[in-house]
Amino acid sequence: MQEQISRANSYIAQQAPQVNPRFRHGYHLMPPVGWMNDPNGFIYYEGYYHLFYQFYPYDSVWGPMHWGHARSKDLIHWEELPVALAPSEPYDQSGCFSGSALVIENQLVLMYTGHVDIAGQVTQTQCLAVSNDGITFRKYEANPVIAHAHIKGIADIADCRDPKILKHDGKYYSVVASKTVDNRGQILLFQSANGFDWEFKSVLLEGQAGQGIMWECPDLFPLDGKWVLIMSPIERERAGNAYWNLNSTVAYVGQMDWESGQFQVENQHEIDGGLDFYAPQTCLNSENERIMVAWMQMWQRNIPSHELGDGWAGAMSLPRQVRVMDNRLCQSIPSSVLAQFSEDKTWQGQLEPGQEFYLSDWVKSQQVLKLNLEAVPGAVFQLHYGGKSDYPEGLSLTWQADQALLTVKRDGVGHQIIGKEEPYLDSRLLDIWSDIPYRLELEIVRDTSSIEVFVNKKQVMSFTFYAEGLGTGIGLVSSQLVKVENLTNYSLI
Secondary structure (H helix, E strand, C coil): CHHHHHHHHHHHHHHHHHCCCCCCCCCCCCCCCEEEEEEEEEEEECCEEEEEEEEECCCCCCCCCEEEEEEECCCCCCEEEEEEECCCCCCCCCEEEEEEEEEECCEEEEEEEEEEEECCEEEEEEEEEEECCCCCCEECCCCCCECHHHHCCCCCCCCCEEEEEEEECCEEEEEEEEECCCCCEEEEEEEECCCCCEEEEEEEEECCCCCCCEEEEEEEEEECCEEEEEEEEECCCCECCECCCCECCEEEEEEEECCCCEEEEEEEEECCCCCCCEEEEEEECCCCCEEEEEECCCCCECCHHHHCCCCEECCECCCEEEEEECCEEEEECCHHHHCCEEEEEEEEEEECCCCEEEECCCCCCEEEEEEEEEECCCCEEEEEEEEECCECCCEEEEEECCCCEEEEECCCCCCCCCECCCCCCCEEEEECCCCCCCEEEEEEEEECCEEEEEECCCEEEEEECCCCCCCCEEEEEECCCEEEEEEEEEEEC
């Protein structure tokens, strides 16, 4: 493997200076060059957040997967590290697919999917790699550790991937994505006494018709007295305003029966209400906070940074702290992230019915906007972000207070993005979780080519856009009386 890794690192060093920076983020993790998708092996280890990721360095399109690697102390400033894994062995010759990390006996252990595709015949097995320093890895000599014999008669070896390893009550467990013979998603549970020798335990959870033809990238963890299972279903049917992407994310909240290996679902919901969020994974930090990060892009869409020859594609979302409240997985901005921003300017005011108000020079390439609103019945409030003379609306946020509904639109902003959804829309609608009607708290996180809208410190809508020369103004308008109690800009330090 070291030969393949050396080749990749040399290529990165040569090509990274040639990458076009125009759409590059300021504080979201991106590949130095080439293609990025799923986060892998997200772990807090020896004072750093380590984040591995699906990586193809040689082109800005998906290819034989490597594992890129970066680390950060604050989730804002990322240090790129050498490539951790590369295809090299008969069991992973077509790619080192997604997986996870865990410390086992003072070693950092990666569990990943070995992908083999020979003339269309696909085999996926689960493999291990081990490191003594968290930087350089060696593949386990007894790979694969979960193979066809473990799942015969239970799952298809062609669709068995994305292991997430955890430890509970002195035993090691791994949840693995799969599907049934009639194309319903399912999650398999494996167990081990030592983390290296594995056996099948159970089908943890099986999907119903309409809940996805394949489930990907599971993560299972305890949080606030509940167990949470997150995953990414392919082609989950739309339900109201939820699951409008062909590839979605969902959180199941409930309890674990460890004796039977069954997950008991109490509630389920979409994790992110935007257009660009997939394959989330979590870790625990030193403060025992659960942090989640995802690929901030989407399958079945064109990516302008590739089409325009910029030399890279894909980025990670802003890492979010997650909690369980009211049997829902709620998300907020971590304190370590907010600490990297300082207050720049603030505004308060009242919008009368039909009044339009414009704030010039408020839009920054890297910023957090905090907005607290109070509305009267019937109010429809709009915020236009990044407007300019030839397209005054920019990115549009609309709050329909009576319906507790938030709409975010990127229509016409920058280079066109087209998806295979039918119909495909450049907007999403979010049903707001709120106990207090006619009040709304927004935190709008902008980084060069992305915007993530945090709603009431519970929900998030994530979007990418590729716009050159976005306007610098913010427009505010409302159909009825709306009090802007606080609009504050925080700039990256």
